[in-house]
Amino acid sequence: xxxxxxxxxxxxxxxxxxxxxxxxxxxxxxxxxxxxxxxxxxxxxxxxxxxxxxxxxxxxxxxxxxxxxxxxxxxxxxxxxxxxxxxxxxxxxxxxxxxxxxxxxxxxxxxxxxxxxxxxxxxxxxxxxxxxxxxxxxxxxxxxxxxxxxxxxxxxxxxxxxxxxxxxxxxxxxxxxxxxxxxxxxxxxxxxxxxxxxxxxxxxxxxxxxxxxxxxxxxxxxxxxxxxxxxxxxxxxxxxxxxxxxxxxxxxxxxxxxxxxxxxxxxxxxxxxxxxxxxxxxxxxxxxxxxxxxxxxxxxxxxxxxxxxxxxxxxxxxxxxxxxxxxxxxxxxxxxxxxxxxxxxxxxxxxxxxxxxxxxxxxxxxxxxxxxxxxxxxxxxxxxxx
Amino acid sequence: xxxxxxxxxxxxxxxxxxxxxxxxxxxxxxxxxxxxxxxxxxxxxxxxxxxxxxxxxxxxxxxxxxxxxxxxxxxxxxxxxxxxxxxxxxxxxxxxxxxxxxxxxxxxxxxxxxxxxxxxxxxxxxxxxxxxxxxxxxxxxxxxxxxxxxxxxxxxxxxxxxxxxxxxxxxxxxxxxxxxxxxxxxxxxxxxxxxxxxxxxxxxxxxxxxxxxxxxxxxxxxxxxxxxxxxxxxxxxxxxxxxxxxxxxxxxxxxxxxxxxxxxxxxxxxxxxxxxxxxxxxxxxxxxxxxxxxxxxxxxxxxxxxxxxxxxxxxxxxxxxxxxxxxxxxxxxxxxxxxxxxxxxxxxxxxxxxxxxxxxxxxxxxxxxxxxxxxxxxxxxxxxxx
Numbered sequence: 001x002x003x004x005x006x007x008x009x010x011x012x013x014x015x016x017x018x019x020x021x022x023x024x025x026x027x028x029x030x031x032x033x034x035x036x037x038x039x040x041x042x043x044x045x046x047x048x049x050x051x052x053x054x055x056x057x058x059x060x061x062x063x064x065x066x067x068x069x070x071x072x073x074x075x076x077x078x079x080x081x082x083x084x085x086x087x088x089x090x091x092x093x094x095x096x097x098x099x100x101x102x103x104x105x106x107x108x109x110x111x112x113x114x115x116x117x118x119x120x121x122x123x124x125x126x127x128x129x130x131x132x133x134x135x136x137x138x139x140x141x142x143x144x145x146x147x148x149x150x151x152x153x154x155x156x157x158x159x160x161x162x163x164x165x166x167x168x169x170x171x172x173x174x175x176x177x178x179x180x181x182x183x184x185x186x187x188x189x190x191x192x193x194x195x196x197x198x199x200x201x202x203x204x205x206x207x208x209x210x211x212x213x214x215x216x217x218x219x220x221x222x223x224x225x226x227x228x229x230x231x232x233x234x235x236x237x238x239x240x241x242x243x244x245x246x247x248x249x250x251x252x253x254x255x256x257x258x259x260x261x262x263x264x265x266x267x268x269x270x271x272x273x274x275x276x277x278x279x280x281x282x283x284x285x286x287x288x289x290x291x292x293x294x295x296x297x298x299x300x301x302x303x304x305x306x307x308x309x310x311x312x313x314x315x316x317x318x319x320x321x322x323x324x325x326x327x328x329x330x331x332x333x334x335x336x337x338x339x340x341x342x343x344x345x346x347x348x349x350x351x352x353x354x355x356x357x358x359x360x361x362x363x364x365x366x367x368x369x370x371x372x373x374x375x376x377x378x379x380x381x382x383x384x385x386x
Numbered sequence: 387x388x389x390x391x392x393x394x395x396x397x398x399x400x401x402x403x404x405x406x407x408x409x410x411x412x413x414x415x416x417x418x419x420x421x422x423x424x425x426x427x428x429x430x431x432x433x434x435x436x437x438x439x440x441x442x443x444x445x446x447x448x449x450x451x452x453x454x455x456x457x458x459x460x461x462x463x464x465x466x467x468x469x470x471x472x473x474x475x476x477x478x479x480x481x482x483x484x485x486x487x488x489x490x491x492x493x494x495x496x497x498x499x500x501x502x503x504x505x506x507x508x509x510x511x512x513x514x515x516x517x518x519x520x521x522x523x524x525x526x527x528x529x530x531x532x533x534x535x536x537x538x539x540x541x542x543x544x545x546x547x548x549x550x551x552x553x554x555x556x557x558x559x560x561x562x563x564x565x566x567x568x569x570x571x572x573x574x575x576x577x578x579x580x581x582x583x584x585x586x587x588x589x590x591x592x593x594x595x596x597x598x599x600x601x602x603x604x605x606x607x608x609x610x611x612x613x614x615x616x617x618x619x620x621x622x623x624x625x626x627x628x629x630x631x632x633x634x635x636x637x638x639x640x641x642x643x644x645x646x647x648x649x650x651x652x653x654x655x656x657x658x659x660x661x662x663x664x665x666x667x668x669x670x671x672x673x674x675x676x677x678x679x680x681x682x683x684x685x686x687x688x689x690x691x692x693x694x695x696x697x698x699x700x701x702x703x704x705x706x707x708x709x710x711x712x713x714x715x716x717x718x719x720x721x722x723x724x725x726x727x728x729x730x731x732x733x734x735x736x737x738x739x740x741x742x743x744x745x746x747x748x749x750x751x752x753x754x755x756x757x758x759x760x761x762x763x764x765x766x767x768x769x770x771x772x
Contacts, residue, residue: 023518053437058517064631073644077474080465091461100485102481131444243459245446
């Protein structure tokens with residue numbers, strides 16, 4: 001079995017980058033990742049992106065970015081799976097290196113919302129749900145998440161305040177992340193008083209759309225030079241699983257089935273169980289996504305996930321820390337780049353370079369990003385090689 | 387080295403399919419491919435598509451199509467590289483099977499232009515060129531190809547009639563293809579009299595945008611049952627190469643450099659030379675693309691490719707037949723599905739099932755599709771295993 005390792009990481013800060021173009025944004029992350037890898041030469045580029053053809057009127061990003069980043073001629077394509085695009089690109093890179101046919105792969109997640117405004121963005125995001133059966137009726141991703149949250153509250157008699165733990169944890173962790181969009185902790189009262197976006201989702205239950213790019217370099221362990229400057233971090237498990245696209249086609253809308261199966265497969269490959277992870281970078285595009293992801297991963301029974309927030313297990317010193325660098329809520333949600341940000345942040349933790357947010361003795365991480373309400377789920381397990 | 391074989395093929399007819407949805411179109415091709423494979427069970431789906439998020443307001447096609455085709459839960463993503471999307475998806479499938487981590491892969495190319503009309507389609511297609519430096523000035527793919535063609539005529543003193551061979555060959559071959567959009571041969575006079583689309587490109591120098599879906603099933607040879615009903619056809623070579631996205635950034639705009647390198651790499655992997663191919667399914671989205679592809683593949687020197695048309699080497703009985711089932715010109719141009727159509731058509735030839743269009747003793751095929759003017763080039767070599 002080929003040992004695929006993450007040999008370089010890079011990221012831009014996340015935010016509203018009106019002054020930076022899509023290609024520049026990707027380049028900044030790539031530049032860092034190449035330097036961090038000690039000068040590896042990628043032969044292939046997988047770009048995780050969700051919206052560029054719609055928002056920036058630009059397709060063929062692989063070619064655009066490879067050329068702009070000075071890697072003219074290399075193999076380069078775009079991988080799209082809505083919000084799971086970054087994780088899907090990572091998976092493609094993993095498969096390419098595993099094949100033995102490509103030695104060094106560059107995976108870039110890039111998203112630029114700020115080439116457009118408001119309704120254009122909402123409409124673009126709605127292409128992630130079923131056009132013929134959902135979006136056509138005016139449903140958006142946020143409205144859909146609101147329906148899920150309302151149903152959860154109804155089914156499990158959940159107090160509204162139970163959801164506060166997700167943004168509170170994320171914002172607390174974002175404070176010390178220099179790349180985060182929001183670096184201010186929030187209080188329970190702030191959450192309680194926040195304006196409603198799509199009832200019952202309030203301003204803090206939905207992550208802010210933001211521009212950003214992140215990059216990782218994958219290679220085989222045996223190809224790294226003897227003086228390689230970082231600990232070896234391998235991809236121990238990798239999986240991508242889909243569900244129905246439409247929410248109404250699912251037997252249990254409150255079960256993120258694809259997320260569950262994806263975790264099971266990645267864990268099986270890595271020969272560990274979820275509980276053995278030192279932290280879990282989950283998809284918190286909405287509070288309800290984070291909650292259902294925890295249940296899907298087996299950290300709580302169905303309908304019980306909200307108790308985790310009471311037990312304070314989600315913080316940096318908790319039993320299962322999540323969103324350790326702020327998650328999509330505080331770091332910002334760069335759409336199809338999210339999965340690559342998660343990989344970069346997990347590697348920082350595993351290298352012991354997470355600064356004030358460092359998880360003690362972090363050796364194993366699970367990262368998972370979702371396309372829509374787990375219509376696609378990409379899960380990776382990263383592990384420090386001793 | 388893992389032997390990756392094409393074990394099943396399917397395709398819909400190509401045309402204006404106002405009454406069929408995107409998911410249905412994909413399903414029809416998949417249904418055929420699954421049956422043709424004798425009932426293999428794919429674990430992963432790679433969708434080659436260029437425009438669905440813009441034209442049909444639908445992203446996350448992997449999930450949509452996997453679910454609709456009754457393969458709920460399998461790994462599924464979309465691969466985008468403009469007009470090379472189909473070839474890129476095939477390449478992703480090849481790498482996945484080569485990794486040994488996925489046993490059976492389904493590759494689907496699907497494109498549906500007819501969810502929109504005229505200017506929306508042109509604008510969507512223009513996302514394949516550089517948004518910031520080309521499209522913003524009003525350039526379209528067709529106008530760009532016109533500039534290439536004009537320059538070629540100027541540089542090499544080429545008679546306008548030299549380009550006729552491409553549509554004439556394609557339309558002659560389309561007559562006997564039941565899936566072709568246009569099944570009528572054309573005469574040189576018809577070509578000469580055709581209306582101008584973008585000077586010097588006339589109606590026959592540009593392939594018609596059309597709806598269609600094609601599917602192939604890939605697996606490892608050793609996984610096929612002993613009674614497998616078809617000859618074994620392996621992917622002997624696979625490569626994807628990029629160039630600059632902008633035409634103005636190239637030292638020689640009339641050289642399809644990525645197409646050349648892609649052919650070289652695929653041939654190197656297959657240990658054969660282009661001249662050993664029995665036919666060449668090239669990208670004839672424009673006559674000038676076909677011409678430059680022939681030169682890039684080494685079948686003619688730079689500026690000499692148009693002589694091939696005089697030598698009648700391109701027809702079914704010629705020395706290097708192209709577009710044997712009609713190419714994009716007569717079969718129709720289903721955008722990001724093109725590369726998968728090429729694979730299906732090549733397999734038909736290699737199985738000896740190409741009917742009236744059968745190339746005698748066909749054993750080796752080269753297929754190549756392009757994103758824009760070879761901004762991306764995906765090349766595959768298919769070979770009958772004896």
